[in-house]
Amino acid sequence: YYASSKIGLLDRLTGKKPLFVKALDDVSITINEGEVLGVLGESGCGKTTLAKILATLEKPTYGELYFMGKNALKNEEFVRKHVSIVFQNPLLSLNPRLTVEELIYEVNKNKEEVKKLLDLVGLNYDYVKDKYPNELSGGQAQRVAIARALAKNPSLLILDEPTSALDASVQAQILNLLIDLQKELKITYLFITHNISVAKYISDRLMVLYAGKVVEEGSANDIFEKPLHPYTQGLISSVPKFGVKDLRPPSGEAPSLINPPPGCRFHPRCPFAMQICKVKEPPLLEVEGRKVACWLYTR
Numbered sequence: 001y002y003a004s005s006k007i008g009l010l011d012r013l014t015g016k017k018p019l020f021v022k023a024l025d026d027v028s029i030t031i032n033e034g035e036v037l038g039v040l041g042e043s044g045c046g047k048t049t050l051a052k053i054l055a056t057l058e059k060p061t062y063g064e065l066y067f068m069g070k071n072a073l074k075n076e077e078f079v080r081k082h083v084s085i086v087f088q089n090p091l092l093s094l095n096p097r098l099t100v101e102e103l104i105y106e107v108n109k110n111k112e113e114v115k116k117l118l119d120l121v122g123l124n125y126d127y128v129k130d131k132y133p134n135e136l137s138g139g140q141a142q143r144v145a146i147a148r149a150l151a152k153n154p155s156l157l158i159l160d161e162p163t164s165a166l167d168a169s170v171q172a173q174i175l176n177l178l179i180d181l182q183k184e185l186k187i188t189y190l191f192i193t194h195n196i197s198v199a200k201y202i203s204d205r206l207m208v209l210y211a212g213k214v215v216e217e218g219s220a221n222d223i224f225e226k227p228l229h230p231y232t233q234g235l236i237s238s239v240p241k242f243g244v245k246d247l248r249p250p251s252g253e254a255p256s257l258i259n260p261p262p263g264c265r266f267h268p269r270c271p272f273a274m275q276i277c278k279v280k281e282p283p284l285l286e287v288e289g290r291k292v293a294c295w296l297y298t299r
């Protein structure tokens with residue numbers, strides 16, 4: 001995949017001047033069949049835009065998108081047939097007027113398959129089939145959303161913060177369910193999260209986004225063992241050795257995407273910033289078997 005996005009917003013204050021937010025800027029992404037690619041970043045770094053572009057729910061302003069060898073922007077139907085997406089909040093993404101059975105049946109018209117899919121995600125068919133989403137717990141509703149996403153037997157499942165809206169006790173159950181399903185069905189996952197521990201737990205490869213840019217990409221083991229980019233180093237050092245913790249980014253504010261800082265976008269928060277970092281954007285370079293965008297590794 002290769003995708004970039006520039007989203008136009010109307011300035012809500014004046015109603016006149018259009019502002020442009022580069023939610024993603026020259027992001028190039030390749031997902032290998034059968035792997036779990038984790039995408040880690042703070043909120044507002046472009047993660048959800050990436051998910052929507054890959055699912056062809058949003059169009060990039062420029063760039064190319066290829067899926068299974070086909071130009072995805074010209075073959076949206078093909079992409080939608082093979083790509084499913086699970087969103088953060090199942091109660092917002094599931095149609096509240098359909099029962100659980102109808103929600104799955106809408107995608108897969110085989111009654112036996114509907115039952116199997118609900119079994120697969122750990123739900124009792126007879127107990128849930130006639131219930132509406134608002135009659136389910138958050139965890140049960142997310143299991144239904146996962147069953148619905150699997151109903152078309154996708155090649156790629158995009159999971160956009162699938163556990164963040166759930167109670168802490170349920171998060172681990174859903175995460176383990178997703179890991180088991182991936183192993184059993186051998187589906188490719190793009191797993192988007194702001195939670196470092198979740199990213200570590202589930203990812204084979206990891207892509208770290210900062211302010212719409214990829215700052216580090218490589219094997220998840222390598223990155224967690226020895227993060228190279230100062231931003232990734234800050235994220236990983238904020239996690240205690242044991243216990244699940246949400247991402248606590250390095251001190252300072254994430255920049256505005258409307259007017260990002262020149263040079264390296266991380267320079268106002270970087271403890272190693274040099275003169276060049278303030279004026280020139282670092283390229284994404286191969287370093288120690290992974291990709292890193294930082295001037296520290298170009299000398």
Ligand code: SF4
Nearest residue numbers: 264267270277294295
């Ligand atoms: Fe820090 Fe400079 Fe590297 Fe950016 S390029 S992360 S400012 S050292």
